[in-house]
Amino acid sequence: MAERPEDHVKCPSCLKINEDPFVLECNHSFCRACLQQHTDKGEKSCPTCGTVFNSMEIPENLTRNEPGIFPAGSATSEALCSLHKEELKLFCLDHQELVCIICRDAEKHEGHKFRPLEEVVGSHKERLQESLLRAKKRLEDYQHLRWNCLEQSTYIPVQKEKIVTEIKKAFEELRNVLNTEEEARLAAVRQEEKIKNERMKEKISALSREMTTLSDSIRHVEEHLASSSLSLMKTFQTTLSRIQKLPDKPELLGEALLGEAHHVGNLKIGDTNVWCLNLTFTWSFEPDPKIPDDPSG
Incomplete structure (x- = not known):
């Protein structure tokens, strides 16, 4: 022969x-x-x-x-049980792991339920797909909020110029007696702009980091979904755990924009002399307005 x-x-x-x-x-x-x-x-x-x-x-x-030395369809080392060198054709529902026919009869798996590998791959892929969809939706949340922050970050300098203009216009009428107070108000605006810009930069940086981490997890799961059934099942628990650990849904930074009303709300005075005589308040840069969702509105 x-x-x-x-x-x-x-x-x-x-x-x-x-x-x-x-x-x-x-x-x-x-x-x-x-x-x-x-x-x-x-x-x-x-x-x-x-x-x-x-x-x-x-x-x-x-x-x-050497190519062609093994017969077609022969099992690779990845498809063999590490203990018995038999093909991993079964999935233990109790231990959530791949087993061979010899493992099935072992004492370790006594009384356990088993299913053929191909029967459980579909349901496990569905679970990964569901988690993947939630992860992608969360990434969209981050993208939307980051865009919103970028828009507001762009608007902050414009808003600052608007406030500065209004402050200067109001103080032109009282230049001789209010020069010191005007400078204090302008300094407050610049100080708040600096603080708000720093806060916004930190928020944008944090969002970018979260997006990168989430994108890496999504790419990792997509690669595993595209891999063989055996590879997918071997790393299923680790991959599922990674994609299920989503970061919290991002939230808009509170009081992100400058306190425009606080800075310029009391500058339009009818009786200048009376206002000058009662100028005894202490200026604070802490804002107290509601932050608009759309700066352009």
């Missing part, structure tokens, strides 16, 4: 495909484990032909990586 190609990479001792093959000087190939057991007994000769060898320091059998 003609030899099959896979016979050349089977270990003559255990009759299984060589997972870690070595070739002796006589060209006979064995599993590393089988050859180690042979030498542990004091044997220094080939188990097949009896040719004596001196050391286990032998070159790796390169035929295991």
